[in-house]
Amino acid sequence: MKRFWRFMVDLSSRREDGTTLAVFRILVAAIIAYSLVSIASAGLVEALWVDRAYGGMQRLYANVVMAALGGATPGTVWWLVGVAAGATVCLGLGIYGRVSAFVLLQSYYALYISNGLATGGYDMLISNALWLLVLGDSTATLSVDCRRRHGRWSSDDLVAAWPRYALIWQLALVYGFTGIQKLGGPWLPGNGYTALYYVMHDPTWMRFDGTFVASIVPVAQFSTALSWHWEHAGFLLPLVFWFRATSDRRGRVRAAFNRFDLRKPWSLIGITMHLGIIFMLNVGPFSLISMAYYVALWTPGEVRRVLTRS
Amino acid sequence: MATGANGDREEDREIPPHDRWRHARAAFVLFHFAAVLLLSVPASSAMRDISAWRAPHAQRDLAAWAARANALGIDVTQPEFERALWDFAGSYLETRAIVIRPFALYAHYSGALQGWSMFASPQTEPVWLTIDVTDGEAYRTVYRERSAEHAWMRRELDHNRVRKLEGRLGRGAYDDHYRGLVEWLAVRAARDFPDAVRLRARVERRRTPEPFDDAETDYLDARWERELVVDLGALR
Numbered sequence: 415m416k417r418f419w420r421f422m423v424d425l426s427s428r429r430e431d432g433t434t435l436a437v438f439r440i441l442v443a444a445i446i447a448y449s450l451v452s453i454a455s456a457g458l459v460e461a462l463w464v465d466r467a468y469g470g471m472q473r474l475y476a477n478v479v480m481a482a483l484g485g486a487t488p489g490t491v492w493w494l495v496g497v498a499a500g501a502t503v504c505l506g507l508g509i510y511g512r513v514s515a516f517v518l519l520q521s522y523y524a525l526y527i528s529n530g531l532a533t534g535g536y537d538m539l540i541s542n543a544l545w546l547l548v549l550g551d552s553t554a555t556l557s558v559d560c561r562r563r564h565g566r567w568s569s570d571d572l573v574a575a576w577p578r579y580a581l582i583w584q585l586a587l588v589y590g591f592t593g594i595q596k597l598g599g600p601w602l603p604g605n606g607y608t609a610l611y612y613v614m615h616d617p618t619w620m621r622f623d624g625t626f627v628a629s630i631v632p633v634a635q636f637s638t639a640l641s642w643h644w645e646h647a648g649f650l651l652p653l654v655f656w657f658r659a660t661s662d663r664r665g666r667v668r669a670a671f672n673r674f675d676l677r678k679p680w681s682l683i684g685i686t687m688h689l690g691i692i693f694m695l696n697v698g699p700f701s702l703i704s705m706a707y708y709v710a711l712w713t714p715g716e717v718r719r720v721l722t723r724s
Numbered sequence: 725m726a727t728g729a730n731g732d733r734e735e736d737r738e739i740p741p742h743d744r745w746r747h748a749r750a751a752f753v754l755f756h757f758a759a760v761l762l763l764s765v766p767a768s769s770a771m772r773d774i775s776a777w778r779a780p781h782a783q784r785d786l787a788a789w790a791a792r793a794n795a796l797g798i799d800v801t802q803p804e805f806e807r808a809l810w811d812f813a814g815s816y817l818e819t820r821a822i823v824i825r826p827f828a829l830y831a832h833y834s835g836a837l838q839g840w841s842m843f844a845s846p847q848t849e850p851v852w853l854t855i856d857v858t859d860g861e862a863y864r865t866v867y868r869e870r871s872a873e874h875a876w877m878r879r880e881l882d883h884n885r886v887r888k889l890e891g892r893l894g895r896g897a898y899d900d901h902y903r904g905l906v907e908w909l910a911v912r913a914a915r916d917f918p919d920a921v922r923l924r925a926r927v928e929r930r931r932t933p934e935p936f937d938d939a940e941t942d943y944l945d946a947r948w949e950r951e952l953v954v955d956l957g958a959l960r
Contacts, residue, residue: 419750426753427746456883461908471908472901478833523835531892531901532885535842541835542760576753583757587764591840595766598781598845599788608935612846615932615943617869618891628933628941635935698884700842 425579429572432554433714433721436508438581439515439552441706442543443506446522449540449699450499462532463491463525472529479524486528497521505547508557512548519544535588536700542584543703550577581710582651588704589648589684596642607638619695637690644683651680651711677711684708756836759827763838767820771813775896777806781848851894851927851949853881857913857920857956866917877912893927893950906952914959926951 453459464470465486474486483490501518504510519541526537551573553559560569600609611634615624627634657671685708688701709717770776777786790805800808831837855876856863866876869890880886889905892898906925913923927950930943 422754423746423750426750452883453885456879458880458883458885461880462885466904466908472904519835531889531898534884534888535840538837538839541837545834545836580753580756580760584760587760587838588840591764591766592842595841595844597785599785600846600848604792605788606935609843609846611935612848612932613843616847616850616891617852618847618850618887620870623870624932625942628935628937631935696882696884696887 426576428575430575431570431714432551432573433718434578434709434712435550435552435573436554436556437717438706438709439508439511439547440506440556441709442540442547443502445699445702445706446502446518446540450495450502459491459495460488462529464488472531474528477524477527479520480528494521494525508553508559511551511553511557511559515544515547519548534698534700536698536703539703546577546580550574578710581707582655585707585710586648586651589645593642593645593648601638601642607635610634610638614694619697621694621696640683641687647680681708681711759830759836760838762824762827763831764840765820766841767817768841771817773896779895781845784848785845847894849929849931851929853890853893853927855909856924857917858922859919860921863924876916877909894929902950903952906954910954910956911959914956920956923954923956924951
């Protein structure tokens with residue numbers, strides 16, 4: 415127990431430069447901007463987020479922020495959308511990072527939580543990301559805050575590393591638990607891995623007429639099998655990082671895990687799968703926010719090298 | 725300061741034993757990690773929603789699991805299997821609710837919500853929302869899901885956040901939400917179709933053909949469900 419506690423204190427005390435968290439911040443802001451613009455440009459702000467009593471589509475839930483502002487009336491909702499838009503710009507540019515993230519979290523959360531039928535996993539991933547951007551210092555570099563402090567756009571100021579670990583933890587659990595809940599027959603090997611065949615026939619998600627999938631069933635089966643097993647492998651992500659961090663210790667399993675950089679094939683499969691989803695299905699910003707979390711798999715040094723190269 | 729293998733600088737990791745701030749931070753980080761883990765453990769209101777259990781795709785899954793149990797030598801009928809699973813779901817949800825109570829409040833106020841059931845049970849008999857209007861004689865279709873021909877309100881209804889509701893119409897009740905959608909559409913129809921006197925909403929359920937069925941590559945067994953009619957005159 416003492417050893418575990420020492421590990422936790424050590425883990426939560428680590429510091430690293432803020433490049434990974436800063437890139438994650440910029441991606442999250444861009445994705446929220448897309449989410450808000452897509453709703454506004456479809457003329458759905460009032461339909462989705464204003465209560466039926468004031469002209470909206472559904473009876474809505476008002477969380478503490480929405481209730482304090484007077485409920486889901488058109489005035490309140492547009493005000494929240496405006497605040498969220500402003501905070502998104504500030505977060506993206508890196509102006510008062512924690513404050514921007516907090517304001518954006520509260521406004522965006524109050525909006526999406528109000529209508530449980532018009533939200534999805536992507537909104538939860540976004541609010542989880544924002545909460546970790548409140549807790550972490552994401553404007554140490556690549557930000558207006560950095561420019562104001564140091565007179566340049568980047569710095570090697572150290573920030574707490576644990577928010578990046580929490581992003582990895584979140585990513586592992588999202589995929590792992592998504593995988594184990596896929597118990598519907600078509601996902602299972604015994605039923606021929608046909609889930610994506612059915613998903614692509616469902617008008618809820620399809621971008622194109624789904625009947626063409628009948629001519630590429632083996633492709634749909636391969637994609638189903640790959641994504642199902644790959645999602646389960648999400649549970650192994652923390653182990654991959656643990657073995658990498660303790661590579662000086664012995665053990666066959668550790669050695670096997672460390673033989674290759676398993677982050678690379680795992681990310682490659684994930685990105686390929688998400689690009690396929692973006693092309694084939696309309697699931698909102700789910701793939702975009704999921705892939706944004708992948709940045710956390712790479713250390714600030716690795717992200718910096720990629721940024722320098724490009 | 726030390727420099728890590730990846731070029732990352734790391735501070736010296738010695739921990740003063742009585743550094744309260746570091747211990748408090750560690751406690752919070754542990755709490756956060758535990759909250760995310762425990763709240764991610766699957767639970768859905770659908771686990772005790774009888775209409776969700778009665779949905780065709782759910783019944784098909786239950787029959788398949790009962791058959792698998794039989795194949796393993798467990799003598800159980802589908803109703804018995806369903807009953808046992810229903811009871812287990814009830815006690816599982818009760819236990820989970822007790823365990824997560826301290827963490828749920830944290831997630832509720834911080835936005836760190838969890839729950840990752842995505843495409844868990846694909847629809848094998850999806851539905852197409854269809855909207856018709858009439859000037860008093862025959863109905864004409866003005867909107868049908870994914871149709872380029874019947875595309876009234878398509879910009880709004882094709883948005884992924886509205887599609888979620890349309891998809892749920894094939895998975896059970898949601899009667900009040902369906903009525904909310906239809907009444908909202910009726911207000912717009914009253915404006916966009918000045919001659920129309922009634923709007924009719926309904927969903928067409930069709931069965932997806934079995935994979936590798938060369939004889940049938942198009943949807944099968946079409947039938948209409950959930951018809952709602954709204955008088956547009958009252959909305960003008």
